[in-house]
Amino acid sequence: MSTDAATTGSRTTRLLGLVVLVGVLALILLGFFGAPEDDEQRDAVRMIFVHVPSAFLTYTAFLTTAVGSVMWLWKRSRWWDIVAHSAAEMGVIFCGLTLFTGSVWGRPTWNTYWDWGDVRIVTNLILFLMMVGYLALRAAGGDENAVATRAAVVGLLAAVNLPIINRSVEWWANRTLHQKSSLTDGNLEDLTLFTLFVGVVVWALFFVWAMIHRFRIGWLEHQLSSIDLEAALVQRRAEATGESAEEANL
Amino acid sequence: MLADVWLVTHKDLRIEWRSRVTLSQVVPFALTVLVLFGFALDANRGVLNAATSGLFWLTVLFVTVVAVTRSTAIETSDGACRALLLAGIEPSAVFFGKTLAVAVQILGVEILMVGGVLVFYGATVESLPLLLATCAVATVGIAASGTLLGALVAGVRARETVLPVLLLPVLAPVLIAASRAFDDALGVLAVDGWSWLGLLAGFGVVNAALGTLAYGQLLEEA
Numbered sequence: 001m002s003t004d005a006a007t008t009g010s011r012t013t014r015l016l017g018l019v020v021l022v023g024v025l026a027l028i029l030l031g032f033f034g035a036p037e038d039d040e041q042r043d044a045v046r047m048i049f050v051h052v053p054s055a056f057l058t059y060t061a062f063l064t065t066a067v068g069s070v071m072w073l074w075k076r077s078r079w080w081d082i083v084a085h086s087a088a089e090m091g092v093i094f095c096g097l098t099l100f101t102g103s104v105w106g107r108p109t110w111n112t113y114w115d116w117g118d119v120r121i122v123t124n125l126i127l128f129l130m131m132v133g134y135l136a137l138r139a140a141g142g143d144e145n146a147v148a149t150r151a152a153v154v155g156l157l158a159a160v161n162l163p164i165i166n167r168s169v170e171w172w173a174n175r176t177l178h179q180k181s182s183l184t185d186g187n188l189e190d191l192t193l194f195t196l197f198v199g200v201v202v203w204a205l206f207f208v209w210a211m212i213h214r215f216r217i218g219w220l221e222h223q224l225s226s227i228d229l230e231a232a233l234v235q236r237r238a239e240a241t242g243e244s245a246e247e248a249n250l
Numbered sequence: 251m252l253a254d255v256w257l258v259t260h261k262d263l264r265i266e267w268r269s270r271v272t273l274s275q276v277v278p279f280a281l282t283v284l285v286l287f288g289f290a291l292d293a294n295r296g297v298l299n300a301a302t303s304g305l306f307w308l309t310v311l312f313v314t315v316v317a318v319t320r321s322t323a324i325e326t327s328d329g330a331c332r333a334l335l336l337a338g339i340e341p342s343a344v345f346f347g348k349t350l351a352v353a354v355q356i357l358g359v360e361i362l363m364v365g366g367v368l369v370f371y372g373a374t375v376e377s378l379p380l381l382l383a384t385c386a387v388a389t390v391g392i393a394a395s396g397t398l399l400g401a402l403v404a405g406v407r408a409r410e411t412v413l414p415v416l417l418l419p420v421l422a423p424v425l426i427a428a429s430r431a432f433d434d435a436l437g438v439l440a441v442d443g444w445s446w447l448g449l450l451a452g453f454g455v456v457n458a459a460l461g462t463l464a465y466g467q468l469l470e471e472a
Contacts, residue, residue: 073467129419136415140406146471150402153464154416157398160460161420164453168423171449172430 008216016209023202030195038192047105049195053203054098058124060207061091062131062159069155072148081148082218084155086211088134094207095128117173123166130158144225254339258347263354265324272355276316280359283309284366298371303432306367307388307425313359314352314396314421315414321352322400322409331404331469341466345397349461353393360385376437380444384435387447388428391454395420398461401468423453 031049038045068084071077102121103113116122134154138147266272287305291297298305325331325348334344364381367373375381399417403409427446434443 133416164423168426172426
C-alpha cells in the first residue's frame with residue numbers, strides 16, 4: 001500500500017482548505033472592523049456571524065444523517081453509513097457551537113445565559129443530547145453492520161421525534177425571547193447583512209472541507225477492518241490446511 | 251398477528267409473575283425515588299405540591315429504564331430472541347407484545363406511585379378520568395420507544411449505560427406533555443390537560459410505527 005492511499009487530503013481539499021482560510025480571515029476583518037455595531041444589541045450583534053451559520057449547518061448535518069440512515073437501512077450502502085456518521089459528528093460540533101454562541105449572545109442582550117421559555121434553544125439542546133447518544137452508541141463498537149443498523153435507527157428516531165419535541169416545547173413555553181428573524185426584520189445594516197452572508201458561505205465551505213476529511217477517515221477505517229478480516233480468514237484457512245499464512249496468501 | 255402479540259405479552263408477564271422483579275425491585279425503587287425527592291426539596295409541602303407532576307413523571311422515566319433493561323435481558327439471555335424469530339413469529343408481533351408487557355408493568359407501578367404522591371406530597375386528584383387517560387396514553391408511547399431502544403442496545407457491550415443516554419432525551423416530550431396533563435388532573439395549574447393527550451398519542455403512534463418497521467432488523471443484529 002502506498003503512503004498516498006492513507007491520506008485524507010487531495011488537491012481539491014487543499015485548495016478548498018486554502019479558500020476557507022482566506023474566507024475566515026476576511027470574515028474576521030469584516031466581522032470585527034467592517035460591520036457596524038447594532039443600535040440595540042451593540043457589539044453582541046457580531047455573534048450572529050458564527051451563531052446563524054452554525055444553526056443552519058446543524059440542521060444541514062442532522063438532515064444528512066437522517067438521509068444517510070434511510071439509505072443504510074434501505075440499500076445497505078456503506079458510503080451512506082459513513083456519510084451519516086460524519087455528518088452526525090459535524091452536527092454535534094455545530095449544535096454545541098450554536099448553543100454556546102447563543103448563550104454568550106443572550107447574556108448582554110436578554111440578560112441571561114439560558115432561557116427555558118425559548119423554543120428553539122430548548123429544542124436544540126434536546127437534539128444535541130440525542131445526537132450525543134447517537135455518537136455514544138457508535139463509540140460503543142461491535143460488528144460493523146450491526147453498529148450501522150443501530151445508529152441508523154437512532155438517527156431516524158431523532159429525526160421523526162424532532163417535530164414532536166419542537167411542538168411540545170412550543171406549547172410548554174408560552175412566550176419566546178428569540179429573535180423572530182434578524183434577516184427579515186430589516187433592522188440590520190447592509191454591511192452586517194453582507195458579513196452574515198460571507199459568514200454562511202465560509203462556514204458552509206468549512207463544513208464541506210471537514211466532511212470530506214471525516215468521510216475519508218471513516219472510509220479508511222472501514223478498509224482497515226476489511227483488511228484485518230481478510231488476513232484473519234487467510235490465517236484460519238492456512239491453519240486448516242497446515243500451510244503457513246504466507247504460503248496460503250501466495 | 252393478534253394471537254402472536256398476546257402470546258409474547260403473556261410470556262413476558264408470566265416470567266415477570268414468576269420472578270417478581272417488578273414487585274420486589276422496581277416498585278421499591280420508584281417509591282425510594284419519590285421519598286428522596288421529598289428530602290431534596292426539604293419536605294416543603296408547597297414546593298412538593300407544585301412539582302408533583304414533574305417529579306412523578308421523572309420517576310416514571312427512571313422506572314422505564316429499569317423495566318426496559320429487564321425486558322431486553324429476557325430476550326438476550328440464551329439467545330431467546332433468535333428462538334422467537336425461528337418460531338415464525340412476526341418481528342412486529344414481538345415488538346407489540348413486548349411493548350404491551352412493559353406498558354402493563356409500568357402502569358402497575360404508576361398506580362402505586364399515584365398513592366405515593368397522594369400520601370407523601372399531599373396531592374389531591376381533581377379529575378380521575380384525565381389522570382387515568384394520561385397514564386394510559388403516555389405509558390404506551392414510553393413502552394414503545396423503550397422496547398425499540400431496548401432491542402437496539404441489546405447487542406451493545408455497554409448497554410446499561412448507553413440505554414439511558416439514548417432513551418431519556420427521546421422521552422423529553424412525554425415528560426413535558428404528561429406533566430402538564432397531570433398539573434390539570436391534580437389541580438396544580440389551570441391548563442387544559444386534555445389538549446396535551448393528543449401530543450402524547452402522536453408520540454406513541456410515531457414511535458410504534460418506527461418500531462414496527464425497524465424491530466425485525468434490530469432483532470437480527472442483536
